Amino acid sequence: xxxxxxxxxxxxxxxxxxxxxxxxxxxxxxxxxxxxxxxxxxxxxxxxxxxxxxxxxxxxxxxxxxxxxxxxxxxxxxxxxxxxxxxxxxxxxxxxxxxxxxxxxxxxxxxxxxxxxxxxxxxxxxxxxxxxxxxxxxxxxxxxxxxxxxxxxxxxxxxxxxxxxxxxxxxxxxxxxxxxxxxxxxxxxxxxxxxxxxxxxxxxxxxxxxxxxxxxxxxxxxxxxxxxxxxxxxxxxxxxxxxx
Ligand SMILES: Nc1ncnc2c1ncn2[C@@H]1O[C@H](COP(=O)(O)OP(=O)(O)OP(=O)(O)O)[C@@H](O)[C@H]1O
Numbered sequence: 078x079x080x081x082x083x084x085x086x087x088x089x090x091x092x093x094x095x096x097x098x099x100x101x102x103x104x105x106x107x108x109x110x111x112x113x114x115x116x117x118x119x120x121x122x123x124x125x126x127x128x129x130x131x132x133x134x135x136x137x138x139x140x141x142x143x144x145x146x147x148x149x150x151x152x153x154x155x156x157x158x159x160x161x162x163x164x165x166x167x168x169x170x171x172x173x174x175x176x177x178x179x180x181x182x183x184x185x186x187x188x189x190x191x192x193x194x195x196x197x198x199x200x201x202x203x204x205x206x207x208x209x210x211x212x213x214x215x216x217x218x219x220x221x222x223x224x225x226x227x228x229x230x231x232x233x234x235x236x237x238x239x240x241x242x243x244x245x246x247x248x249x250x251x252x253x254x255x256x257x258x259x260x261x262x263x264x265x266x267x268x269x270x271x272x273x274x275x276x277x278x279x280x281x282x283x284x285x286x287x288x289x290x291x292x293x294x295x296x297x298x299x300x301x302x303x304x305x306x307x308x309x310x311x312x313x314x315x316x317x318x319x320x321x
Pocket of ligand 1: 091092096114115116117118119120121122123
């Protein structure tokens with residue numbers, strides 16, 4: 078299988094404190110990998126190193142075949158990164174938000190691309206509305222559309238469903254599975270166990286270290302747990318003595 082992400086020993090320190098500590102991560106093309114862990118465990122920092130926004134202090138590897146240290150610019154062009162709280166500009170309109178992203182990626186045929194995205198979203202008639210006035214579910218849909226605009230091959234989604242209602246969350250996951258079926262790779266951080274169940278594979282980190290990886294069933298079995306939530310509680314308890 079072609080690997081979309083293949084990194085080893087990924088490490089990041091802030092002010093002398095190690096927040097990501099030697100993470101090895103491999104995700105095959107078209108796979109949906111759930112990235113889980115307690116608050117502050119290093120998920121966002123890892124995602125930012127993968128898409129070339131942060132330089133690792135140690136570790137190496139490739140994202141979409143490009144070296145994460147030397148080819149960050151190439152990686153950025155082929156990755157869709159959805160930040161926590163969606164990363165929209167609240168005081169720009171729906172159209173302006175999409176247009177801003179299209180300019181950023183220097184999309185040819187920008188106007189037509191934005192028109193098509195608005196049609197797909199079903200927001201063409203509301204394109205002048207400020208993004209800040211949208212509901213959580215619509216903000217999320219707009220943010221996902223914005224990060225797909227340049228045709229990325231890898232999606233890095235940082236808690237994309239936080240604060241979104243169950244119906245919108247279900248639609249979002251249906252869309253993620255459609256994208257993966259088209260060959261797009263997805264690394265998605267979440268605190269929701271039902272979402273973890275919908276991933277092809279899981280990586281669980283705490284204290285900046287990878288504690289478990291595999292399918293949901295494999296992670297549950299490895300932890301000797303009854304379900305995923307139980308598995309994560311057990312894994313963190315086990316790790317506490319070593320890292321805390
Ligand atoms: N730029 C920074 N400077 C200093 N410390 C930072 C910086 N960015 C993150 N940290 C710290 O690194 C640790 C890991 O943060 P990170 O945001 O990667 O965790 P996370 O797993 O994404 O958490 P959450 O689930 O709450 O979003 C935290 O203790 C955080 O305070």
